[in-house]
Amino acid sequence: MAATQIIFAGFGGQGILFSGKFLANGALLEDRQVSWLPSYGPEMRGGTANCSVIISDMPIGSPIVADPDVVVVMNNPSFDKYEELLVPGGKAFIDSSLITRQAVRTDIEAYYIPATQIASDNGLDGLANMVIIGNLIRKTGVVSWDNAETLVRKIVPAKRPELIEYNLKALDLGYNWEN
Amino acid sequence: MSEKVLMKGNEAIAEAALMAGCRHYFGYPITPQTELTAYMAKRLPKMGGVFLQAESELAAINMVIGVSSCGKRVMTSSSSPGISLKSEGLSYLAGCCLPAFVVNVQRGGPGLGGIQPSQSDYWQATRGAHGDYRTIVLAPDSVQEMVSLTIKGFELADKYRMTSMLLADGTLGQMMEPVSLDAGEIKTFDKPWATTGTKMARPHNIINSLSLIPEELEQWNLERFARYDEAEANEVMYEEYKMEDADVCIVSFGITARVSKNAVDEARAAGIKAGMIRPITLWPFPKKPLLAAADKVKAFISVEMSMGQMIEDVELATRCKRPVLLCNRTGGVIPSVKEVLEKINEAEKIGGDRA
Structure with missing residues (x-):
């Protein structure tokens, strides 16, 4: 696989940066090249948050993603901004519990997942991001699903072991969601 | 490791x-x-x-x-x-x-x-x-x-x-x-x-x-x-990237060198012989490789996130033998690969005798 350029975007607090970190660690586990670049500054405090992840088999030049292959959007402003940047044939993962419109472009693949609702229905408030990641892994294969559990165990802070189970459940719900 | x-x-x-x-x-x-x-x-x-x-x-x-x-x-x-x-x-x-x-x-x-x-x-x-x-x-x-x-x-x-x-x-x-x-x-x-x-x-x-x-x-x-x-x-340190046969030499450091590397690759894919000298030490500045390149390339491009600061050192190091173009953004904006690529196209069109 060549390079995959991904943008995660939403509100601060939705786990946007964590989602990117999760996939970046997945790529690292497979010994591939990876870069993770967050937005930083005042927008982190409740405004919009985004991060760019590049996963590649070749050394990565610029870590800045201008033309994403994949976008994960968790609020309306992010969808408005990143839908038009997607490359033709690119994939958009849309939290349809929070985003009220459909994709305008017809040359992209749009995946609608009511991730916030799914998380809430399953007692997994705050883990909508992981629901989407589960779905993204299934639809893109950008990292291996077989490593999901190893990854969760690696990234979830040791002080909060109860979160491992919740994260795995959220990933699983997303992976098995039929868009 | x-x-x-x-x-x-x-x-x-x-x-x-x-x-x-x-x-x-x-x-x-x-x-x-x-x-x-x-x-x-x-x-x-x-x-x-x-x-x-x-x-x-x-x-x-x-x-x-x-x-x-x-x-x-x-x-x-x-x-x-x-x-x-x-x-x-x-x-x-x-x-x-x-x-x-x-x-x-x-x-x-x-x-x-x-x-x-x-x-x-x-x-x-x-x-x-x-x-x-x-x-x-x-x-x-x-x-x-x-x-x-x-x-x-x-x-x-x-x-x-x-x-x-x-x-x-x-x-x-x-x-x-x-x-x-x-x-x-x-x-x-x-x-x-x-x-x-x-x-x-x-x-x-x-x-x-x-x-x-x-x-x-x-x-x-x-x-x-x-x-x-x-x-x-x-203690001079620098990296040369695809400079062997380059017509256009980008000079850039830090994050803009990463952006420039992509631009060099894209230019080469389009048939333009671009290369880059990346200073790793800004002082001491890699004067020798730049001066040597001045006898081979048509033009230099200083890619930087400022109004053009390093460009002065590039001009000094190359003793103004070839034109040095500036490709820059400032105020917190990072130049895009496209912007660097456009500047490479411009530099490539600069004619004149090559030493």
Whole structure:
């Protein structure tokens, strides 16, 4: 696989940066090249948050993603901004519990997942991001699903072991969601 | 080689400093380098080191002077406006011939400016504060290089008794990349000049930058510059990328060199022979490879995040033999691959005789 350029975007607090970190660690586990670049500054405090992840088999030049292959959007402003940047044939993962419109472009693949609702229905408030990641892994294969559990165990802070189970459940719900 | 871990640039600098034997950190938090300070706050006390959040940047740099006088490896870090506050101390460090390691994770300026990445402290870093002195300036373009150049920075500072500055930017500080924390052998240097107590066995060592006798001060400066000459002769670092047959030579450092690398590849895919010389040391500047390239290429392009600062060094190094174009964004904006590519197209069309 060549390079995959991904943008995660939403509100601060939705786990946007964590989602990117999760996939970046997945790529690292497979010994591939990876870069993770967050937005930083005042927008982190409740405004919009985004991060760019590049996963590649070749050394990565610029870590800045201008033309994403994949976008994960968790609020309306992010969808408005990143839908038009997607490359033709690119994939958009849309939290349809929070985003009220459909994709305008017809040359992209749009995946609608009511991730916030799914998380809430399953007692997994705050883990909508992981629901989407589960779905993204299934639809893109950008990292291996077989490593999901190893990854969760690696990234979830040791002080909060109860979160491992919740994260795995959220990933699983997303992976098995039929868009 | 140790296992790779994902680390932010800021944290990688801090970890590398610990690996280099630094046990004293003085600083004051500022975006976008705060993770470095936070990392030191967490790690140093557990290692028996000293972490001190000073009351101001001025206090921090003067604490650096104190620890360095005692012969210990010491550092401070900040972002652009904070480095301006530290400038007085940087000149005093030079005046006292003291080694120090200083990090500037640049943001847009002047003044308070913004908090997004910039390279507009190039002049400040390579020219410095008042008086006749030099600073070794190291410009990493990856998190891995932030590790290796931090270790190198401590070594060079001790070797030449001068400040070495790691000049990064907000992007490099904030981004994560896989990094190997394999230091190899860390070089250390004897410091017979340090004020460690005479034990009644030697004359006093005096650390001082004041001399009211012009001839004496002149002599001090000549001695300083003899050391700088040695550093200039021995420590130039740069990377050449696809320069073998290049018609257009990009000169860029840090994050814009990463963007430029993509542009070089895209230009080559479109049939334009582009290449890049990436200065890794901004001082000493890689004059020789640039001058050599001036006999081969049609034009140079200085790609930087400032109104055009390094471009002057490129013109000097190449003695204006070929045109030097500027491709720049400023204020916290990063030039895009497309913008660099357009400039490459423009440079390629420059005709004239090639030597």
